[in-house]
Amino acid sequence: MEDITSMDEDFSQWYTDVVLKADLADYSSVRGCMIIKPYGYALWENIQKELDRRFKATGHENVYMPLFIPESLLQKEKDHVEGFAPEVAWVTHGGEEKLTERLCVRPTSETLFCQHFASVVKSYRDLPKLYNQWCSVVRWEKTTRPFLRTMEFLWQEGHTVHATAEEAKEETIRMLNVYAEFCEDFLAIPVIKGKKTDKEKFAGAIETYTIESMMHDGKALQSGTSHNFGDKFARAFNIQYTDRNNQLKYVHETSWGMSTRIIGAVIMVHGDNNGLVLPPKVAPTQLVIIPVSPHKEGVPEKAREVFQRLSGIVRAKIDESDRMPGWKFAEYEMRGVPLRLEIGPRDLEKEQAVLVRRDNREKIIVPLAELESRVPQVLEQLQQSLFEKAKRMMDSRIYTAGSMEELESTAANLPGFIKSMWCGSRECEDLIKDRTGMTSRCIPFEQEKLSDRCVCCGKEAKHMVYWGKAY
RNA sequence: CGGGGUGUGGCUCAGAUGGUAGAGCGCUUGGUUCGGGACCAAGAAGUCGCUGGUUCAAGUCCAGUCACUCCGACCA
Numbered sequence: 001m002e003d004i005t006s007m008d009e010d011f012s013q014w015y016t017d018v019v020l021k022a023d024l025a026d027y028s029s030v031r032g033c034m035i036i037k038p039y040g041y042a043l044w045e046n047i048q049k050e051l052d053r054r055f056k057a058t059g060h061e062n063v064y065m066p067l068f069i070p071e072s073l074l075q076k077e078k079d080h081v082e083g084f085a086p087e088v089a090w091v092t093h094g095g096e097e098k099l100t101e102r103l104c105v106r107p108t109s110e111t112l113f114c115q116h117f118a119s120v121v122k123s124y125r126d127l128p129k130l131y132n133q134w135c136s137v138v139r140w141e142k143t144t145r146p147f148l149r150t151m152e153f154l155w156q157e158g159h160t161v162h163a164t165a166e167e168a169k170e171e172t173i174r175m176l177n178v179y180a181e182f183c184e185d186f187l188a189i190p191v192i193k194g195k196k197t198d199k200e201k202f203a204g205a206i207e208t209y210t211i212e213s214m215m216h217d218g219k220a221l222q223s224g225t226s227h228n229f230g231d232k233f234a235r236a237f238n239i240q241y242t243d244r245n246n247q248l249k250y251v252h253e254t255s256w257g258m259s260t261r262i263i264g265a266v267i268m269v270h271g272d273n274n275g276l277v278l279p280p281k282v283a284p285t286q287l288v289i290i291p292v293s294p295h296k297e298g299v300p301e302k303a304r305e306v307f308q309r310l311s312g313i314v315r316a317k318i319d320e321s322d323r324m325p326g327w328k329f330a331e332y333e334m335r336g337v338p339l340r341l342e343i344g345p346r347d348l349e350k351e352q353a354v355l356v357r358r359d360n361r362e363k364i365i366v367p368l369a370e371l372e373s374r375v376p377q378v379l380e381q382l383q384q385s386l387f388e389k390a391k392r393m394m395d396s397r398i399y400t401a402g403s404m405e406e407l408e409s410t411a412a413n414l415p416g417f418i419k420s421m422w423c424g425s426r427e428c429e430d431l432i433k434d435r436t437g438m439t440s441r442c443i444p445f446e447q448e449k450l451s452d453r454c455v456c457c458g459k460e461a462k463h464m465v466y467w468g469k470a471y
Numbered sequence: 472c473g474g475g476g477u478g479u480g481g482c483u484c485a486g487a488u489g490g491u492a493g494a495g496c497g498c499u500u501g502g503u504u505c506g507g508g509a510c511c512a513a514g515a516a517g518u519c520g521c522u523g524g525u526u527c528a529a530g531u532c533c534a535g536u537c538a539c540u541c542c543g544a545c546c547a
Contacts, residue, residue: 010541012540012541012542013540013541016540027538027539029538031537031538031539083546084546086545086546087545087546108547137547139546139547141545141546142472142544142545142546143472143540143541143545145540148547149546149547153547155547202547221547222547223547224547225547257547258547259547261547290506292505292506293505293506294505295504295505296505322505323505323508324504324505324507324508324509325505325506325507325508326505326506326507326508326509327507327508327509328507328508329506329507329508330507330508331508333507342506344505344506345506346506347506354506437543471547
């Protein structure tokens with residue numbers, strides 16, 4: 001089998017090669033939609049499991065809303081419908097009969113949740129409602145790429161209603177932090193937390209918060225978002241409750257989402273020219289055992305014994321197929337399995353096994369007796385070093401610009417993010433996009449005062465902003 | 472939606488000037504191998520993306536269409 005395209009040569013092609021050859025997904029006969037294969041789906045299941053655990057730990061409950069939204073319902077909130085109308089799929093017929101009202105296939109479920117909240121929230125005693133749903137949504141995209149942008153994608157969408165604006169804002173930030181910690185601790189992907197500019201915020205939100213991560217090619221991927229709707233949707237959908245003082249009040253809402261797109265981030269942050277590299281915490285298989293010269297006496301028995309001992313401790317797999325060992329090494333590297341254990345005749349003599357790390361190919365000789373303690377230890381170190389490597393990569397590609405000239409030349413020559421001061425005007429944001437191809441990624445929570453002046457117009461600066469080219 | 476590229480066994484591709492469909496890899500079977508993608512032998516596998524046209528004859532020429540892919544604009 002030939003190698004995958006080198007990422008330095010053609011990053012996009014490298015990405016596609018990895019998705020296909022690591023056996024994560026395949027193209028389907030439906031334009032823009034992909035088949036998520038068992039290995040890719042196992043990855044998603046691990047992401048789901050961990051996120052779901054974190055949602056439950058913060059008091060959320062899972063629900064399920066319908067796939068279809070009546071047109072009249074979608075129309076209720078003006079900004080929302082304007083944002084999504086261009087990319088929804090419509091159902092116009094049921095069997096042979098034309099429907100009296102078109103149904104859209106949900107691009108997101110705010111409107112359905114709102115209608116439901118309007119019917120179940122009556123009193124301050126009914127609040128808050130902290131809901132989440134796991135589902136797929138459809139957006140009629142013009143160009144698609146596996147995981148990064150598909151017409152149908154799997155995600156979770158959290159929807160909550162609260163009594164006060166303060167509570168809604170707290171929830172928005174809480175869930176952004178859940179996402180950020182999940183990315184950093186579980187996926188080993190460093191993120192920048194911040195707020196979206198008005199131009200970039202979600203259709204219908206008063207504030208959108210985001211975590212932005214940097215891919216290997218220096219481009220940004222919005223990895224999770226959390227929206228504060230204030231009482232905008234509540235007013236459009238008439239979601240009111242009676243408070244302790246018998247006053248009728250509008251609720252305050254939030255929504256937040258993370259999708260299978262995050263798998264694209266895992267690929268593009270950790271992957272290398274040998275294929276996928278998975279952080280141990282999310283890897284479907286954490287350790288693969290490869291018997292070497294399995295026809296030699298004692299080898300398969302010992303390999304199975306090691307497999308038995310380790311499978312209670314880590315997600316282990318043993319490959320006893322009749323492939324050449326070299327083929328297996330390459331194959332499991334392609335699939336990003338964090339740790340490989342080789343065991344052959346030479347090891348039997350010395351009562352040892354050879355561990356090989358996926359990230360740096362370091363070989364670690366471990367006495368058989370110590371495997372139970374050493375394997376989890378090495379996995380933990382690997383998880384940690386993947387995060388540190390990604391963090392160094394991101395930090396080393398964040399530049400500062402004090403003038404438009406600097407912004408333009410940096411954007412043209414150096415992949416990565418650029419931070420600069422900004423006056424807050426849409427005009428400057430648009431101009432920067434025109435001149436550099438970069439959009440504002442976020443107004444980070446961690447502000448630095450680089451200067452007093454907007455990088456673009458020279459007027460008084462309001463914020464420091466990260467700019468970047470985005471997926 | 473604009474611009475470029477590509478559609479031929481599972482995969483990567485070859486098939487000048489139209490004339491009976493090819494290779495390598497993979498797959499199956501048997502044997503030898505086995506510490507970084509092994510070797511030998513035998514086999515199976517294609518209505519040449521789809522529709523129409525030109526022609527005695529189309530993978531090849533023409534028109535249309537669909538899909539994939541890359542680069543822009545729009546978006547999780």
